Amino acid sequence: MSILSKLYGLKKLSPKEAAKEAVQSGCATVAYTYNEPLIWYEWVLDTAKIVHQKGLKNVLVTNGYIEEEPLRELLPFIDGANVDLKGDKGFYKEMCGVTRQEAVLRTCKIMKEQKVHLEITNLIVTSKNDSDEQLQELIDFVVTELGSDVPLHFSRYFPNYNVDLPATPVDTLFKARDMALRSGVQYVYLGNIRGERGNDTHCKNCGTLVVKRSGYVTNTTNLTKDFLCKNCGTQTDIIWN
Numbered sequence: 295m296s297i298l299s300k301l302y303g304l305k306k307l308s309p310k311e312a313a314k315e316a317v318q319s320g321c322a323t324v325a326y327t328y329n330e331p332l333i334w335y336e337w338v339l340d341t342a343k344i345v346h347q348k349g350l351k352n353v354l355v356t357n358g359y360i361e362e363e364p365l366r367e368l369l370p371f372i373d374g375a376n377v378d379l380k381g382d383k384g385f386y387k388e389m390c391g392v393t394r395q396e397a398v399l400r401t402c403k404i405m406k407e408q409k410v411h412l413e414i415t416n417l418i419v420t421s422k423n424d425s426d427e428q429l430q431e432l433i434d435f436v437v438t439e440l441g442s443d444v445p446l447h448f449s450r451y452f453p454n455y456n457v458d459l460p461a462t463p464v465d466t467l468f469k470a471r472d473m474a475l476r477s478g479v480q481y482v483y484l485g486n487i488r489g490e491r492g493n494d495t496h497c498k499n500c501g502t503l504v505v506k507r508s509g510y511v512t513n514t515t516n517l518t519k520d521f522l523c524k525n526c527g528t529q530t531d532i533i534w535n
């Protein structure tokens with residue numbers, strides 16, 4: 295047993311064992327995240343296949359930086375994905391050392407085209423990707439290339455490790471949210487902020503509250519059993535498992 299295993303209670307799991315544990319624990323879905331799952335691609339692919347055979351769903355939480363061929367091989371086994379779209383080309387180059395931002399954009403487009411339920415997360419970092427132009431570029435990509443029904447999450451940055459810029463002002467997150475809503479994004483959420491503002495889901499047609507979130511507790515309200523808004527009858531795009 296390694297020191298890491300002792301410290302954090304980590305254990306070695308084969309794809310078969312992981313799928314078996316998911317079934318035994320009553321999980322509906324297996325999420326591949328923390329660390330970047332595309333780093334351990336082969337394990338994710340093998341596990342996702344077995345998980346599907348057992349009737350559970352798979353969710354990938356990823357930076358989306360992957361070649362097209364392995365992505366297409368994996369996607370038939372992925373039901374949902376949250377891709378971290380970090381910013382414009384300059385941000386990727388400066389903060390990530392990545393010169394091919396377009397690879398991430400391509401991943402998002404292929405996921406959408408392959409009918410994977412896709413959500414986008416953007417961590418807004420003070421002075422690095424928070425200008426109106428940068429935010430609008432990202433919002434426009436979501437609306438025009440992916441669709442206005444793709445949920446967009448803006449997360450608050452905090453100084454850590456090698457970056458000591460001040461934390462993202464909360465007002466910046468609300469500014470980004472307003473810009474996205476004005477541009478037609480139907481579902482916008484704010485992450486890493488205190489309180490409950492920006493975490494709920496509202497009917498895209500009439501604005502009625504349909505999902506209330508508080509921490510990890512989620513409750514639906516004002517919905518029919520077919521997930522139509524009780525107030526106006528609009529389909530709310532909710533996938534409930």
Ligand SMILES: [Zn+2]
Pocket residue numbers: 497498499500501502523524525526527528
């Ligand atoms: Zn409604």
